[in-house]
Amino acid sequence: MPKYKLVCFDVDGTLIDNVQFSWQIFHDYFQTDKHKREDARNKFFNGHITYKQWAEHDISMWKEKKASKEDFFRALKDLKLMEGAMGTLTELKRNGLKLAVISGSINLLLEKFIHDYNEFFDDVFLSKIYFDGNGSINHVEATEFDMDAKALALKKIAEREKISLSECVFVGDYLNDMKIIQEAGLGIAFNCKHDELKQAADVVIEKKDLREILKHII
Numbered sequence: 199m200p201k202y203k204l205v206c207f208d209v210d211g212t213l214i215d216n217v218q219f220s221w222q223i224f225h226d227y228f229q230t231d232k233h234k235r236e237d238a239r240n241k242f243f244n245g246h247i248t249y250k251q252w253a254e255h256d257i258s259m260w261k262e263k264k265a266s267k268e269d270f271f272r273a274l275k276d277l278k279l280m281e282g283a284m285g286t287l288t289e290l291k292r293n294g295l296k297l298a299v300i301s302g303s304i305n306l307l308l309e310k311f312i313h314d315y316n317e318f319f320d321d322v323f324l325s326k327i328y329f330d331g332n333g334s335i336n337h338v339e340a341t342e343f344d345m346d347a348k349a350l351a352l353k354k355i356a357e358r359e360k361i362s363l364s365e366c367v368f369v370g371d372y373l374n375d376m377k378i379i380q381e382a383g384l385g386i387a388f389n390c391k392h393d394e395l396k397q398a399a400d401v402v403i404e405k406k407d408l409r410e411i412l413k414h415i416i
Contacts, residue, residue, distance in 0.1 A: 202384060202415050203361045204296045206352060208370035209303035209324065211389055214311055215280045215406065218372070220303050221256060227273035230259040249302075249347065253325050253340035266333040270306050279311045280389075282409035287318045289409075293416050296320045296359065300351045302344030302374060323351040348378040367415055369408075371395070386411055 210217045217223060225235060235256065242252040260270075290297055298321040299308070305326040308315040315322070323343045330336040343351035348368075356363055364383035368375065371390045379385030379399050387399035389406050396402045403410045 200293060200295065200416065201365070202295065202367050203365040204298065204355060204359065205290055205367040205369065205415060206298040206300045206355075206378070206382070207368075208372070208375055209299060209301040209307055211371040212369055213280055213283055213299070213408075214277055214303075214307050215389075216277045217307075220274075220307055223277075224260060224265075224270065224273055224304075225256070227269070228260050228263045228265055230256075230263065234259065248342065249344050250340045250342040253302075253344075254338060257325070257327060257335070257338045257340065261335045265335065267306075267329045268333055270327070271310055274307065274310055277307070277311070280406065280408050282407040283312070286408040286412060287312075289412055290415070291318060295415070296355075298322070298351075298355055299324055300343060300348050300368070300378065302341065302348075321351075321355050323348075345374045346377040348375065349381040352378050352381055367411075369411055384414065386414065 207213050210220050238252050238255045241247045242249060287297060297319045299319050301324045303324050305324055323341055325341045326339040328336045352366060352368065356366055363381055366382045367384040367386065368378045368382040369386045369388050370379060371388055373392050373395055376395055376398055379395065385399045386401045386403060387396045388403045390396055401414050
């Protein structure tokens with residue numbers, strides 16, 4: 199009987215390499231107004247708007263630029279799938295574990311680099327942009343589960359599946375993963391540059407190969 203039943207992943211810097219913040223990549227590509235972005239960011243961190251409202255604000259800036267789906271994919275040209283990602287997901291599924299994405303990232307990264315991601319992941323918590331037949335932004339579903347709220351998404355899945363948090367794994371790389379790494383039974387800091395997260399994690403993996411997590415889970 200495996201010790202763990204659920205493995206959750208961050209996206210930027212974890213499943214996808216060459217990126218720390220996918221949102222910043224899109225803002226740079228579409229050349230959005232830096233001051234408007236900073237104003238919204240400050241409002242969030244000062245508690246004046248929710249994370250969901252912040253995400254919706256930033257996505258609206260891309261919509262104003264008439265960004266198409268192809269534009270978004272072009273903006274991701276320098277990114278790549280993390281080494282060992284597909285083999286790791288396949289092996290975890292083969293061993294009967296449930297998989298989830300809990301991230302502040304955007305569905306377009308998974309669409310580009312893991313085309314059949316819905317076949318791997320039982321739950322996907324991230325912001326989603328949908329497009330019409332012409333490739334223009336139709337509507338968005340901004341996540342509310344980033345920052346400390348990532349831990350709430352983990353608890354939602356665990357409660358629904360009737361598994362304990364001690365049977366859950368989270369793999370992430372950034373400071374917004376702090377709360378969920380502390381809540382999970384096994385917190386893995388992967389490709390992480392932040393000492394605070396490394397100290398909070400149960401396992402620290404420096405090598406940029408996701409297969410390195412398998413020996414700690416299976």
